[in-house]
Amino acid sequence: MPPPNVKKFTRKLRKLRQIQSEWTLVFDTETNTDAAQALRFGVYHLYNGDQLDEAGIFIDPEILSGKETSLLTAYAAAHDLKLMNKAQFIDDVFYGVAYELRATIIGFNEPYDLARPAVRHSSARGKTMRGGFTFQLSSNLWKPRVQIKHLSARAAFIQFTKPYRRFDTRGSERRGSPYRLAAVLLST
Numbered sequence: 001m002p003p004p005n006v007k008k009f010t011r012k013l014r015k016l017r018q019i020q021s022e023w024t025l026v027f028d029t030e031t032n033t034d035a036a037q038a039l040r041f042g043v044y045h046l047y048n049g050d051q052l053d054e055a056g057i058f059i060d061p062e063i064l065s066g067k068e069t070s071l072l073t074a075y076a077a078a079h080d081l082k083l084m085n086k087a088q089f090i091d092d093v094f095y096g097v098a099y100e101l102r103a104t105i106i107g108f109n110e111p112y113d114l115a116r117p118a119v120r121h122s123s124a125r126g127k128t129m130r131g132g133f134t135f136q137l138s139s140n141l142w143k144p145r146v147q148i149k150h151l152s153a154r155a156a157f158i159q160f161t162k163p164y165r166r167f168d169t170r171g172s173e174r175r176g177s178p179y180r181l182a183a184v185l186l187s188t
Contacts, residue, residue, distance in 0.1 A: 022049045023103035025093065029116045038063050039086060039116040041072060046097060056082030058089035060117075086117045090137045099144070099160065111148045111156045124149060134161065 027044035031037040039060045046054040057076050061069060076083040084092070098105055107113045115121070119139055124132035124147045132149030144160040151157055 021102040021104065023047065023053075023098065023101045024106060025098040025103045026106045027113065028107060029113045031116055032063065037116070040064055040068075042086070042089070042113070042116070043081075044089065044093060046093065046103075054082060054093075055080075056084060056089075056093075058084050058086050058093075058117075060086050087139070090117055091140065091143075095138060095140075095143050110158060111150065114146055114148065114158070128157070129159075132157070 024047040025044060026047070027042055029042040030040050032040060040063050041057055041059040043057050044055065045052060057072055059069060059072055064072070073083055075081070094105075097103065114137070115133070115135055118135040118137055120136040122134050124130065124134045126147075129147045129149050132147055135146045135148070137143070137146060142164055144163040147159050147161055149157045
């Protein structure tokens with residue numbers, strides 16, 4: 001007879017499989033070849049089931065030259081692709097669609113690709129993620145961070161952190177609560 005922890009894990013796994021989202025985000029990034037390996041641009045496809053819902057290119061206008069930006073703009077227009085900056089991609093596509101709809105996120109070298117658009121990074125906390133990294137992808141503090149722990153040269157454990165707890169409610173918004181003011185000050 002298996003130990004109780006294995007039974008509990010198996011039940012949770014079955015539940016997760018039942019509520020798996022139809023949405024899938026596939027993305028890849030291209031970087032500079034220098035030591036910093038800063039994000040230049042990335043491409044993505046967003047699928048709903050087997051149907052392509054949206055495809056696009058996201059760029060970092062601070063890294064790309066004007067000529068490179070105009071080249072990518074022309075390519076996006078010619079191939080009917082959305083063009084946005086990396087912050088728009090993170091907020092609107094990565095968090096706005098993929099995270100909110102619990103999409104499967106696919107990439108060739110996902111730990112590397114997730115680190116490129118990061119705003120901040122630090123060491124991961126928690127027993128399971130000890131020795132890993134935490135990346136803040138959005139400047140919005142209410143968005144969860146992404147934790148990555150390498151298991152081997154070819155495998156990594158990747159998860160979202162628990163989002164910050166919000167202390168403001170709809171009623172406190174109307175009354176002008178000090179918690180709302182603190183949240184506004186933190187986000188600016």
